[in-house]
Amino acid sequence: MTLHPGPTRSRLDPEPVPRRDMLGLASLWSTALAMLFGMFGIARLPKAAVLSSPSKKFRVTLPETLGPGEVFMPAGRKVALFRDAEGVYAVSTVCTHLGCLVKQAEGGFECPCHGSKFSADGTVTKGPAPQPLPWLKVTAAGGAFTVDEGEMVPPGTKVNA
Numbered sequence: 001m002t003l004h005p006g007p008t009r010s011r012l013d014p015e016p017v018p019r020r021d022m023l024g025l026a027s028l029w030s031t032a033l034a035m036l037f038g039m040f041g042i043a044r045l046p047k048a049a050v051l052s053s054p055s056k057k058f059r060v061t062l063p064e065t066l067g068p069g070e071v072f073m074p075a076g077r078k079v080a081l082f083r084d085a086e087g088v089y090a091v092s093t094v095c096t097h098l099g100c101l102v103k104q105a106e107g108g109f110e111c112p113c114h115g116s117k118f119s120a121d122g123t124v125t126k127g128p129a130p131q132p133l134p135w136l137k138v139t140a141a142g143g144a145f146t147v148d149e150g151e152m153v154p155p156g157t158k159v160n161a
Contacts, residue, residue: 056150061143062088069120071104079136079147080109082120087158090136090147091122097129109133121155 017025060074062083072081078093078101093102093109100113108119117126122133137151138159145159 057146057148059141059144059146062145071120073104077147077149079149080104081138081145081147084158087160088138088140088145089158090138091120092134092136092149092152094133095129096124096131096133097127102133123155 054076058074058077060072060081062072062081066072066083068084069082072083073079073093074081080091080093082089082091094100095102095111095113095116097111097114097116100111102109102111102116102118105117108117108125109122110117111129114128115126116124116129118129118133119125122135124130124132132155134152135155135157137148137153137157139146139148140159
């Protein structure tokens, strides 16, 4: 019986990489790639990925033709402004039932989603809305008014026009 020594290797052939070394190199490369992707994430941090939204406070000038009890709804805002003999007030147009935007209707507002009805001062006249529309803070400054959609005030709070 003769033993064959196997294929002879040339001294120019590369050394085979042992399994432990291969696993070590793979973990080193995966760590390097993870750090590289992390650096890309860090580089993006200074630029916020948040969409800008309009300020909760905004200035509005009421039309001169706005009569007592008439509503003025500024474009792009969730607010209805009223002028009467006592002053100016603002009511939110977000329904207190599920947050739909109410529409102007005869004698007040109506929610198109579930049929709640509100009077012009925000009082619920027909459910399912559990609470009246909130009144918002209004301040006067030189013929213009500043409405703060983020600050609620007690119903009946008006600013002199």
